[in-house]
Amino acid sequence: MFKNHIKTAWRHIWRNKIFTFINVVGLSVGLTSFLLIALYIFDEVTFDRFHQNANNIYRLVEHRTTPEGKETKIAGTGYQVSAGAQANLPEVKNAVRLVALGRANVAPSNSTNIFYEDFWISSPGFLQIFDFKLLQGNGQTALKAPHSVIVTEEMARKMFGTTNALGKSIKVDREPTPFLVTGVLKNFPVNSQFSFNLLFSEVTYQDAGFNTDWDSNNFYTYLLLDAKANPQVVSGKINQLVAANRKPDNQDKRQLTLQPLKEVHFNSEGIEGTLGKTGSLTYIYVFSLIAVFVLLLACINYTNLTTALFSKRAKEIGVRKMIGASRKTLANQFLAEAFLTTFISLVLALTLVKLLLPYFNGFTEKQLSLGPGTDYRIWLGTAIIMLLVGGLSGIYPALFQSRLNPLVLFKSKIPVGNDSISLRQFLVVMQFAVSIVMIVATLVVYRQIKYVSTKDMGFTKSQLLVVDINSGKVRQGAETIKNEFAKIAQVKGVTVSSRVPGEWKNLPKVKVTQNNTAPAADHEMFFLGVDDKFLPTYEIELLKGRNFRAGSLADSSAVLLNQTAAHELGITEPSGQIIQIPATNFGSSFDPMPADKPYRVRVVGIVKDFNFQSLREPLAPMVLAFHKNPVHNIDYFTARVSAANMSETIKQMEAVLHNIDQEHLFEYHFLDSQWDLFYREDKIRETIFLMGAALAIFIGCLGLFGLATFAAEQRTKEIGIRKVLGASIQSVVIMLSKDFLKLVFIAAIIAFPVAWYAMHQWLQDFAYRINLSWGIFALAGGIGVLIALFTVSFQAIRAAVANPVKSLRSE
Known part of the structure; x- marks a missing residue:
């Protein structure tokens, strides 16, 4: 059968x-x-769920509240937190600590091929807790010896031309002793929060002051708990252990919690220092x-x-x-x-x-x-x-x-009873309601992304070429390099700075106090070290006061403020007001400046607010200090270049830099491309919405075509009689189409409030956003109606032009 x-x-x-x-x-x-x-x-x-012990792996997160009530969450702890927990708590079966120490210049010991890579160090527990596959080496011992390193297969091929890298050595510019490759790791899967290429053994740096570190947030820390352990009880014990060893002079209220590994990807909003992409x-x-x-x-x-x-x-x-x-x-x-x-x-x-x-x-x-x-x-x-x-x-x-x-x-x-007709009409309404919601979503996302891409940022980000400063030689020769860059015909301006707008690294913060306030109030502000060419190169407007003076030693104690910072400090006219910077923050906590070297500066100018972060963030107060300052060294050259003959300009700039330092690579990028990365995930979602809208509309049209076919066949004789009695083709088409267009209008009425609510919520993620105007909804509804009309009209016209004699012959 x-x-x-x-x-x-x-x-x-x-x-x-x-x-x-x-x-x-x-x-x-x-x-x-x-x-x-x-x-x-x-x-x-x-x-992160592919690890065998994923159910029992937890990340340590510190919740910190300042005396002023400001709350922050940080995905990092001090070295001794995990070491102490592993040694004193039987529920903790293993622990891993990872810390990123910036970038390093690495190369095979027998080669001059130089690569820039993030310099990560880890305790031996990394390959014991996580199930990342080693192609070569022993995961239990790979990170136990000093000066050992594991590399990914991608890095092994890049450095040695083969994945058979076990026993080879790597030289690093920050260490005189080469590192021995003790493991080759299969490339990390994309759905893992870890994505580095080199992992150096922590034991190499045991004398770096880690043994007394209970207070920092430098170490990403993961604990493997016993399957029967209660995470809340364990976190309570950890907090007791930390409280007994932490410095008593810390005024912030601090508490550690255990976050399940499985929750990290989707529940890391607001947690500073989270590794990898979040969902x-x-x-x-x-x-x-x-x-x-x-x-x-x-x-x-x-x-x-x-x-x-x-x-x-x-x-x-x-x-x-x-x-x-x-x-x-x-x-x-x-x-x-x-x-x-x-x-x-x-x-x-x-x-x-x-x-x-x-x-x-x-x-x-x-x-x-x-x-x-x-x-x-x-x-x-x-x-x-x-x-x-x-x-x-x-x-x-x-x-x-x-x-x-x-x-x-x-x-x-x-x-065909009324029930079945109502069911089909209901289904068509639902089809087009979904389609119209998707059309609205696509239009809103497209307009928002276009808006943030074209909004006036307070500076001109196009044609800005950013060159990394990757060595002490380049930093010491920065003035010479800058002058040589400026001599290139296509270069219109050059500046040096500690960070750049759109920074992808940590943008430092400082505390600012005014001497004329009693008691002195702390203001948290972002910090940027720049030279006298920063404003003209970035085309940032100076509103009041003056810019830095080239070669002026006095200006090493001068600062500019953006409008938001000036307003927060109550400064309307820059006239050398003295402010003090008592503490700095490079990503986790504020550290005091040396007591014997207080950093007092004079406010000499106010600049127009400019966006230095994603437009998801509101404008924040910023201090622009002279590049020769005790807080942060220069890290970048930025050159404004003309679009003509760009490749030749880059070659000339590379030659200038290599005249100073031949060992380091010439790294550069265009600033506008870097800004686009802020909205990369939104563009992915825009594409998926667009695809979903197109498919929903396409399939909805097939549904309408089916209903129109059904209706035309059921009303064949009625159409024949109408035509015999003188009905025009146009009137027949309108008769067959209007019922379906009513359904689309009903779908639009249902879709509009749903779409408005969904997109209103999405736009709240942006400090700067478009308005949800009625025109967006009218356009979406119009697109839905036009598509439906085109689909139905095809079948309606076909029925209207049919010979009525054929339809009435059987009567």
Whole structure:
């Protein structure tokens, strides 16, 4: 019987090629989009969960509250916190500490090939707690010896031309003794918070003052707890241990908590120093809904088209019932047709996914794959989805069409009650409501990204070439290099600074007090060290006072303030007011300046506010100090260059720098490209929204086409009579189209408040944002109506121009 059902289903599919084509295309598109989004979501929700002990690994997070009530959360602790917990608490089975010490100049010991890499050090527990695969070496001992290092396979190939790097040595500019490669690590998966290329042994630096460090936030700390341990009880014991050893003069209230490793990816908002990319559960829910809706719309279309074209099969089914076919047999036949169509669609969808994955990975920055090595849960889910789609697509025809009376079928008068019409109308409304919400989302995200890309930042970020200062030689010869850069014809201006707007590293903060306030109030402000060419090079407006003077020793104690800082300090006219900077913060906590060297400065100018952070952040107060200051050394050259002959300009600048230091690489980037990275995730979401909107609209159009086909066939004789009585083609088209356009208008009324709320919430992430004007919603609704009108008109015109004689012949 099963074989007979499949054979009959195949004959029916082959006989109705156009009908089959529409169904297969709709289901294939739905399945393809579902599978792509499902792969993306699966990768996100399995972030850091592939470790065998993931359920028992916790990250230490410090919650700090200042006497003024300001709260911060930091993903870092002092060295002794984990060391003490491991030594004193039986619940702590193992611990790992990692710290980043900036970048280092590294090279194979027998080569002059130099690379810049982040300099990470770790305790031996890294390869014992986490299940990262070593291609070579022993994970239990790889980081136990001084001057040992593990490298990723990518780094091994880059440095040695092969992954067979065990036993080779690496020289580092910050250490006279070479490091021995004791392990080659398989490249980190994309869905891991760790992504460095080199990991140096912590024991090499045991004499660096770590043994008394209970207070810093320098170490990323992870603990492996006993499976039966209570994390809250353990964190309480850790806090007691820290309180007994921490310096009593610290005024901040500090408490450590244990965050499960599985929660780090989605629950790190507001936690400073979080490693890797963080995710958003909100977007996971949104993308899941998109995937489910697109697939559900495809199933609805199958049902609509099957019902619309059912009249062509009425006599066939009537004959089957007259010769003894049971309702169960007919239901199984319809389900067999649905499952066969779904299977064909799934095969096509898997092919499309395979073809589209490289492009999908390109813009989502993932490494998704679908093949024999793919997680079994993906394949199991695919099989379940096929069964669900086949069942959902075929269940209505199987239940409805199989129960009709044979006499009714022979007369080709298929009853369609109000309930079924209402159901189809409801489904079309839902289809287009989803489509319109997606259109609004796409328009809003596009306009917001365009807005933040083109907004006046208070400086001109185009054509700014930023060159890294990576060595003491370059820093000492900065004035010479700057002067030589300025001599290049295409260079319009050059400046040096400690950081640049759009900084991707930590932007230092300082505490600022005024001597004329009693008691002196602390103001937290960002800090930037610059020279006299910074304002003209970045084209930042000086509002009041003066700029720094080139070569002036006196200006080493002068500062400029931005408008926000001046307003916070109550300074309206810069006239040499004395302010003091008693403490600095480079990412975790404020450290006092040396008591014997107080940093007092004079305010000589006020500059117009300029955005130096993502536009998600509001303008903040900033102190611009002269580049020769005791807080922060210069780290960058910035040159304003003309667009003409850019490659030659870069070559000349590289030659200038290498005249001073031949050993270090010439690293550069364009500042506007760096700013674009702030909104990279938003652009990914914009693309996914656009794809979802396009697919929802496409499948919605197929649904409308099915309904229009059904309506035209049900009203064939009515249209014929109207035409005989003189109705024009235009009036017939309007008659058939208006009912469907009403559904689209209803869909828009439902969609607009949902879309407004969703996008209003999303825009709250930005300090600077567009207004949700009525024009966006009108445009989205108009697009939906035009698409629906075009889809319905095709079938309506076809019915209107048909010869009425043919439709009335059987009366």
